[in-house]
Amino acid sequence: MTDPAATRSDAPERAWLISTHMDETPRAEVEDSLRELRALAGTAQAEVAGETICRLRAIQAATFIGRGKAEQIAAEASSAGANLVIFDDELSPAQGRTLENLFKIRVVDRTQLILDIFAQRAQTLEGRLQIELAQLRYLLPRLMGMWTHLERQKGGIGLKGPGEKQLELDRRRITQRITRIRSQLQDVRNRRAELRRGRRRHGWALLALVGYTNAGKSTLLNHLTQAGVLADDQLFATLDPTTRQIHLPNHQPCLLTDTVGFIRKLPHHLVEAFKATLEEVVEADLLIHVIDASQTRVDEQINAVHTVLRELDAHTKPILAVFNKTDLERGRNQALRLADRFSHSVMISALTGEGTEALRQTIADLLRDRVTHLHLRIPAGEGRAIASLHANGKVIAQKVRGKYLYIEAILAARFAAAINPDWIRDEPG
């Protein structure tokens, strides 16, 4: 298969889409997944020349869909003027090669398509490094195939020919590059970890928005924090994380991070490569799972998010389910149907803001045992203790009366435990 980077070009490519399903898959599900594949193709700036749904009894080892079927599609795609085939599954290197030989045009699998979209979206150095790592790791096992092509061109003379030398060089160069990127990403992770440690030291609770792509995470972040990040009706609008302060009714200091959305069959390489970004999810105190309740396939989208969370080892974290898009009738109805599945859930519309005050309250309730709200009376001479309160917590009010400072503050539970009990008062004043 070809270099994923090569799928980007200025003129739109004409793609033939192939969506595969097991024989018994319900019709509605097949159509929905095809719709998603079209959206992915569109996001990658491909024009759809045509599409085939393959119902399979079993996956064929060599060609995935069977040689006969592939030949039939090749003819249709060729007469429709397609110059690219997009496959809704991850193909093995050998399958990709065999299919490319059959179709005589480029074959891009689902993984490559998603990698390509990510590559177009990545803005920051961190995002770019992560996507490059994922692309190189995808490419490495496929180099062999390229060499086979090369050898065939050379008439197959000499197994130890220049082709193999070139391949060895390429492999070595790619492996070296992977090592370099890994070490650069380790620096990014260290910096992020340091940042998080600092935030925790100051008693900030860390929240992360998670959810299927296009669920409305960025719209919600914008509504809650005026972050002004891009929210758009396209898949993977967000790649790079944005963190903003969110105000809660109890004044608990709290940060909310918006990050990359998930999708069904999210390539494993990508999850691996996006460790630095996704650590914001792994390290959060509470996950806000934004669900587009207006989707017909909402159950499947919820499951897809849980699958990725499991892969990240973040599935045991406290989760608040947020049913979004309840301004739409189907959104409201499905939210009511699904609420039972979660121990904590809220219905909102990130677009109109309906329900978002209840959301702030629920977040505050769920974080309550992480913080304490204290009224303190501290002798004015205790300068260090007072400075430490300011540094480690959120001081809501402070006044001097006589020889004492009266302070109302929110503190992380572990800091509160270290405070001289004589200073703690039950009532303000």
Ligand SMILES: Nc1nc2c(ncn2[C@@H]2O[C@H](COP(=O)(O)OP(=O)(O)OP(=O)(O)O)[C@@H](O)[C@H]2O)c(=O)[nH]1
């Ligand atoms: N009707 C309706 N549309 C919404 C609501 N919230 C978000 N949207 C729309 O849904 C689309 C996707 O919103 P985003 O906020 O970009 O979604 P996201 O989850 O950040 O998506 P990615 O970053 O691509 O993963 C946009 O067109 C929003 O206007 C809502 O409550 N109601």
Ligand SMILES: [Mg+2]
């Ligand atoms: Mg977004």
